[in-house]
Structure formats: structure tokens, C-alpha cells
Amino acid sequence: MSEAATRITPSPRLRVQAMKEYYPPLGCRDTLRLDFNENTLACSPKVREVLARVSTSDLTRYPERAPVEEIVASHLGLLPEQLALTNGVDEAIHVLFETFFEDGDELLLPVPTYTMYEVYASATDARVVPVLAANDLQFPFERLLAAITPKTKVIAIANPNSPSGSVVTREQILEIAARAPHAVLLIDEAYFHFHGETVIDLIATIPNLIVARTFSKAYGLAGLRVGLLAGPVELMRWIKRVLSPYSVNSLALACLPPALEDVAYLDWYVSEVLAARSEFEAALDAVKLRRWPSRANFVLVDIGAQHKHFTHLMSAKGVLVRDRSSDPGCDGRARITIGTREQMKIAASALEETLSEMSAINC
Numbered sequence: 001m002s003e004a005a006t007r008i009t010p011s012p013r014l015r016v017q018a019m020k021e022y023y024p025p026l027g028c029r030d031t032l033r034l035d036f037n038e039n040t041l042a043c044s045p046k047v048r049e050v051l052a053r054v055s056t057s058d059l060t061r062y063p064e065r066a067p068v069e070e071i072v073a074s075h076l077g078l079l080p081e082q083l084a085l086t087n088g089v090d091e092a093i094h095v096l097f098e099t100f101f102e103d104g105d106e107l108l109l110p111v112p113t114y115t116m117y118e119v120y121a122s123a124t125d126a127r128v129v130p131v132l133a134a135n136d137l138q139f140p141f142e143r144l145l146a147a148i149t150p151k152t153k154v155i156a157i158a159n160p161n162s163p164s165g166s167v168v169t170r171e172q173i174l175e176i177a178a179r180a181p182h183a184v185l186l187i188d189e190a191y192f193h194f195h196g197e198t199v200i201d202l203i204a205t206i207p208n209l210i211v212a213r214t215f216s217k218a219y220g221l222a223g224l225r226v227g228l229l230a231g232p233v234e235l236m237r238w239i240k241r242v243l244s245p246y247s248v249n250s251l252a253l254a255c256l257p258p259a260l261e262d263v264a265y266l267d268w269y270v271s272e273v274l275a276a277r278s279e280f281e282a283a284l285d286a287v288k289l290r291r292w293p294s295r296a297n298f299v300l301v302d303i304g305a306q307h308k309h310f311t312h313l314m315s316a317k318g319v320l321v322r323d324r325s326s327d328p329g330c331d332g333r334a335r336i337t338i339g340t341r342e343q344m345k346i347a348a349s350a351l352e353e354t355l356s357e358m359s360a361i362n363c
């Protein structure tokens with residue numbers, strides 16, 4: 001017997017062994033990035049100026065998050081105790097689940113939705129209870145209410161949702177929170193700026209509501225990895241116990257105040273994307289591709305059986321889009337991020353060319 005065969009290696013928890021592997025298709029993205037819903041252009045120039053002033057001595061120090069947490073909290077009309085900065089919303093989800101899930105608990109998850117909820121839940125002892133949307137991919141409100149049980153511990157809702165771009169109303173959120181007072185209701189507002197509606201103002205009055213926000217999308221800081229959780233002090237104090245005090249780095253912390261201050265830049269980027277979304281939706285309608293109404297910076301499109309070929313041909317033309325076929329209820333569908341009007345004109349012509357190449361093959 002070889003030495004390798006007899007060697008005993010430590011085994012991870014059974015839950016971890018059963019986890020689905022998830023490797024997002026990153027890499028070779030120096031082209032038009034319409035695949036990950038990031039800002040497709042740049043962050044505020046004010047952020048760039050602050051970054052340029054960061055010294056090597058600044059980098060020798062551990063990050064100090066408290067003063068920046070105060071600034072972000074006051075920007076959102078919250079107390080610092082109601083807010084925690086995180087290493088992206090991804091860390092926020094991870095920490096929230098680590099804080100609340102016990103063996104036998106349930107995560108209620110309207111699907112299709114953002115992949116990482118399921119990934120992080122599957123590393124805990126909770127059970128994921130998916131609630132499938134109908135073919136229109138609208139928020140499955142009645143089905144979700146019907147799926148609440150005494151074991152429901154977290155209900156995770158992205159608003160707007162990805163990949164559909166659909167939304168849940170404030171009234172529906174209030175009703176869900178009231179019907180599951182024993183569960184944390186996480187409203188992930190990663191795409192808030194494109195939708196314009198929030199429930200962050202309800203944090204003081206709804207004891208089980210937690211809101212997540214990110215700086216990866218409209219603010220254009222995905223590479224810095226900053227997000228946040230906002231919620232009642234009673235819940236946030238447990239989350240803060242689990243959260244690493246060092247997980248948001250100094251560069252990210254330095255960039256947040258100028259990013260928040262430059263409201264003009266944020267407003268410009270958001271209005272540019274909204275204008276580009278209308279133009280691109282018109283281009284999709286012109287080529288008769290079915291699409292789902294979106295309140296975010298992306299649109300889901302029905303490509304059909306040729307979805308893989310479609311993404312491949314688009315990518316060969318320098319336009320990256322995301323095949324979402326493996327999402328529940330999304331067979332044959334691709335998600336296309338909305339950038340600026342100029343970028344979306346390029347995307348629209350790549351799309352037209354791709355469709356005519358595909359129909360030539362089908363003849």
C-alpha cells in the first residue's frame with residue numbers, strides 16, 4: 001500500500017462535505033462586463049483621490065471601522081449600534097446565518113435568487129426551504145406565507161431580486177415580518193439604488209427586520225468588498241459578536257466617506273443606467289426576445305435551447321453575459337447587466353448579430 005493511501009487526513013464536517021461547489025465564472029473579464037451586475041464604468045472620482053492619498057504607513061495599521069460606521073449610520077439615518085459594515089453582503093449573509101441557525105432551523109428562500117444564500121445556509125445545520133416563483137418570476141408572496149413554520153428562522157429576500165429583477169412591496173414585507181415574528185426577515189437591498197424603494201426606515205419599528213446593502217453595485221466598489229447589515233440593536237449585538245472586527249480593510253474604510261458624499265456622481269450613474277435599461281429593453285423587444293420587467297441594473301432574457309451557444313457567441317464579440325439556465329425555473333435564460341447607454345448600444349448590436357448567426361445555424 002502506498003504511503004498516500006495509508007495517510008490519515010482530517011475530515012471536514014459532514015455538512016461541508018455535502019456542500020455544492022460554487023465557482024463563479026470570473027477570469028478573463030477585460031471586456032464589456034455584463035455578467036456580474038457590477039458598476040460597468042467607475043466609482044466616484046472623489047474615491048480615487050482619497051485612494052491616491054493612502055500612505056504606506058496607513059497600510060501598516062489595522063483597520064478602524066468604528067468612525068466610518070458612524071458616518072455610514074448617520075448617512076442612513078441610523079444609530080451606529082443599528083449598523084455593521086461587512087466584507088461585502090456575502091460576509092453579511094454568512095455572519096447572519098452563523099449567528100442565527102441551529103440544527104433543525106429552516107431558511108425560507110424564494111427562488112430563483114442570489115446563489116450565496118443557499119451556499120452559506122448549506123454550511124450550517126439549517127434546512128433550505130425553497131419557494132419557487134411562478135413562470136412570471138414575480139415574488140411568490142402567498143406561497144411564501146404558506147411555507148412559514150415554527151422552524152422558520154430566517155427568510156431571505158433580495159429586493160430587487162436577481163436574476164429576475166422583480167420586487168416585493170413594502171406592504172408584503174410588513175405582512176411577512178408580522179406573520180413570522182420568530183424569524184429574522186433579511187431584505188437584501190443590494191440593487192436598492194436602481195429601484196429607489198427601501199425598508200431601512202422600518203428598522204426602528206420592526207423587531208425582526210434586517211436590511212443588507214452593498215457598495216459593489218451602484219457605488220462601483222466591488223473590488224473593495226464592502227457591504228452592511230442594518231437592524232434593531234437587539235439583533236445587531238449578536239451579529240456583531242460573530243463578525244470579525246477586522247474584516248473590512250482600511251482601503252475600503254477610507255473610500256466610504258467620499259463615496260457617500262459624492263451624491264451627484266451616484267445619481268448620475270443610476271440615471272444613466274436607468275436610461276440605458278429602457279433603450280436596451282426596447283432593443284430586446286425589437287428582436288422579439290422575451291424579457292422579464294426589471295427594477296435593477298440587469299435584465300433576464302429568454303434565449304431558449306441555444307443559451308450556451310448564445311453566451312459563447314456574445315463573449316466572442318467582447319460582451320460577457322451570464323447564462324442563468326441552472327437557476328430554478330430559469331432554463332434557457334440569460335441575465336444581462338445594464339451599463340451606460342454607450343455600452344448598451346454595443347451590447348445591442350452584438351445581440352442582434354448573435355441572434356442572426358444563431359438563426360442562420362438553425363435554418
Ligand code: PMP
Nearest residue numbers: 088089090114158190214216227
Ligand atoms: N446580494 C445580491 C442580491 C446580489 O446579487 C449580490 C451580488 N451579485 C450580492 C448580494 C453580493 O454583494 P457583495 O458584492 O456586497 O458581496
